[in-house]
Amino acid sequence: MSAMTGWWSRRSVAGKVELYTRWTFHCMPPVELVALGGVPLSSAGRGGMGTGAAIGTALWVLVHSALCWVVASRALDHTSGIRPRPVRLAAVLAAATALADLTVAGLWAAGILPDGSVNASILVATSIFTAGTLALCLDRVRHMAYAVAGTALAAALPLAAFGHGVPESLITLAAVLVAGGGYAAACGFSSWLLGVVQELERSRDLKARLAVAEERLRFGRDLHDVMGRNLSVIALKSELAVQLARRGRPEGIDQMVEVQRIAQESQREVREVVRGYREADLRVELEGARGVLDAAGIDCSVDAPALDLPAAVQSALGWVVRETTTNVLRHGDARRCAIALRRTPDAVVLTVENDGAVVPAGAAVPGRTGSGLAGLRERITAVGGTLEAGFTDPQSFRATARVPLTGPEGTGTPHEKETVA
Structure with missing residues (x-):
């Protein structure tokens, strides 16, 4: 049992939260692919749309889920401080979703994608996953709200532009705002929580390093207090002894004896400081x-x-x-x-x-x-x-x-x- 759970138990709290968060969002693209990938193919089997159109729609779902997986992974790397913010990838995801919404609405109006329920499902679901993934790339709640609103408008406006009706456009707008806003809120909170836990972990390590640095400063202060005065006295008395020796006066010997005594006293005091530093009460x-x-x-x-x-x-x-x-x-x-x-x-x-x-x-x-x-x-x-x-x-x-x-x-x-x- 320990061999099976060791990969989890030997991680720190921050490591556990990061692993859980990453794999939660890594599982979202497969969920999208399983939930949406078979919808156009089943519609083609019922005669709702052509085989080519169904395959193309399924490929878009595959590409979108893969793009969401990459952007989410890079966004979590940014939260962990490993990579810079994936601005370009997020822009590519937003542009690709908007372009796909426009394409689906146009092909729907042209009759190439005649199954309205499938088209609406693709538009709403991909927009929801896009909104949540974009929220992972952002830090401010206001910017996340802008991302959700922009994604909802990108899904609803093409429907109105191609004449699918105002009610359908409003329903699509409301669905993306509500569901996409909820998913984006969950994504933003998870990213924030991961950042907070990792910051606490870094604070703990910093606290330990600061304790070591403080002890080094204390030791330096103790050595300065012990040696500063004694070295000043030694320098002064040595200079005096030199002047006396040059004048041939015997008092220079007494000054050098005093220097020797102070040096020996300094050695003893330094040993006491080092002993106090090395010994623990x-x-x-x-x-x-x-x-x-x-x-x-x-x-x-x-x-x-x-x-x-x-x-x-x-x-x-x-x-x-x-x-x-x-x-x-x-x-x-x-x-x-x-x-x-x-x-x-x-x-x-x-x-x-x-x-x-x-x-x-x-x-x-x-x-x-x-x-x-x-x-x-x-x-x-x-x-x-x-x-x-x-x-x-x-x-x-x-x-x-x-x-x-x-x-x-x-x-x-x-x-x-x-x-x-």
């Missing part, structure tokens, strides 16, 4: 994960009792929470995420599990993962622990980090430990 990461996931509409439950853990263990587990939270946000369509922290007699175990997971392309069995967790495994291995991550089923992903509390990495002096709430 477990308590802060747990609260951050809860806030970020709740803000994204994902129900996040955190079961993390207060534990007295060594700083190295906290840092490693904090990175697990940070990385898995990022994966939940960026991959799949999670609605629930559960984070649990528990302590066994000889180890501490952190479990992060979420639903709505996306099985990577090429993953033949649940449990297979890519290389994105390699960095986490290295951090957990550094404190003597293990990390297991994989799909518990095609829709659920679980990461379990287990770190022993015995041994050189698990034990720590009292001033190295902090309490996790």
